[in-house]
Amino acid sequence: MATNNAINNTLANNAVTNAMLAQMGARTIKGNNTGSTANAADVATSAYAPTIQSFSSGSAATYTTPAGCTWIEVIVKGGGAGGSTSGGSAGGGGGGEGGTAISIITSPSATYTYTVGGTASAGSNGNNSTFSGGTMVGGGGLSSGTTGLGGAGGTASGGTLFNIPGCAGSNSSYQGSPYFGGSGGGSGGAVGGTNSGNAGTAVANSGGGGGGAANATGTASGGAAGRITVVEHYI
Numbered sequence: 321m322a323t324n325n326a327i328n329n330t331l332a333n334n335a336v337t338n339a340m341l342a343q344m345g346a347r348t349i350k351g352n353n354t355g356s357t358a359n360a361a362d363v364a365t366s367a368y369a370p371t372i373q374s375f376s377s378g379s380a381a382t383y384t385t386p387a388g389c390t391w392i393e394v395i396v397k398g399g400g401a402g403g404s405t406s407g408g409s410a411g412g413g414g415g416g417e418g419g420t421a422i423s424i425i426t427s428p429s430a431t432y433t434y435t436v437g438g439t440a441s442a443g444s445n446g447n448n449s450t451f452s453g454g455t456m457v458g459g460g461g462l463s464s465g466t467t468g469l470g471g472a473g474g475t476a477s478g479g480t481l482f483n484i485p486g487c488a489g490s491n492s493s494y495q496g497s498p499y500f501g502g503s504g505g506g507s508g509g510a511v512g513g514t515n516s517g518n519a520g521t522a523v524a525n526s527g528g529g530g531g532g533a534a535n536a537t538g539t540a541s542g543g544a545a546g547r548i549t550v551v552e553h554y555i
Contacts, residue, residue: 353388353554368554375436375548376525383432383451386552392428393551396421398458398474398486399437399446400543403504403512403519403530405466411499411513413469414489415529415543416461417506418446419476421483423456434548442530442540446474449546454478458546461486461505461529468492470502471529489529501538504529513538 344350348362371386385392398418406412418437437447437460446460459474473486487505492512494500501512501519508526512534513519519531522544530541 370554371552373550373552375434376545377438378434378436381434383434383550385428385430385432388554389428389552390555391424391426391553393553394423394425394451394456395549396449396451396456396458396476396479397527397546397548398449398460398476399440399546400486400504400506400509400522400527400529401446401461401463401471401474401489402440402442402444402542403489403501403510403532403540404464404468404471404492405443405540406499406501406533406535406538410468411492411501411534411538412532412540413464413467413471413491414502414504414509414512414532415440415446415463416471416473416489417486417504417509417529418449418461418527418546419459419474419484419486420527421456421458421476421479423478423480425480436548437527437546439545440530440543442533442542444543446527446529446543447546448474449548451548458527459486460546461489461527461543463543464489468499468502468532470505470532473505486527489532492532499535501532501534501540504531504541504543508544510541513540
């Protein structure tokens with residue numbers, strides 16, 4: 321006669337102590353970071369640290385969400401406007417800074433389309449940056465063209481956390497001799513032209529506005545391109 325030797329053991333609650341578990345590697349945790357169903361493994365704690373992708377260019381390009389990523393934070397910065405060229409003896413105003421949209425996206429899709437607003441020439445409006453097919457928009461800054469007024473900052477829309485308008489460019493000013501060009505909006509904006517000199521250069525991919533020309537003999541500068549930054553989280 322066959323004999324069934326199987327034994328059905330049931331562990332009591334809290335019966336398994338840490339000392340009874342298999343040893344783990346240094347600075348690891350038991351988990352699964354493969355992006356799909358799998359047995360638990362010793363995973364380095366660094367595997368769960370956020371990663372960052374930053375895009376300084378791209379038109380209708382594709383962002384791919386990494387495997388195992390559970391949520392993303394997206395920052396969309398529009399491009400800055402070019403500084404105003406001078407209208408005769410009057411200096412030109414600075415270009416406006418691009419706007420910024422910020423979102424948190426839980427359970428992100430596998431891919432998203434994005435466009436980074438490029439540089440703008442002197443006297444021209446800034447270019448929009450977009451993410452998720454235009455759902456999020458960091459609007460380009462505005463230029464006042466050939467006047468001494470600073471351009472308005474760009475608007476922003478679609479951000480689930482914040483929609484932050486860009487800073488306006490400053491007006492031209494008169495210092496007792498020639499007019500001085502206005503500075504571009506934003507921390508990366510360009511310095512306006514002084515004493516008939518040319519305007520400075522906006523910080524690359526800051527979305528800052530270009531500086532205005534000092535007067536008819538000076539040259540205004542262009543607005544900086546925008547940027548899109550994606551912070552990827554795994555827990």
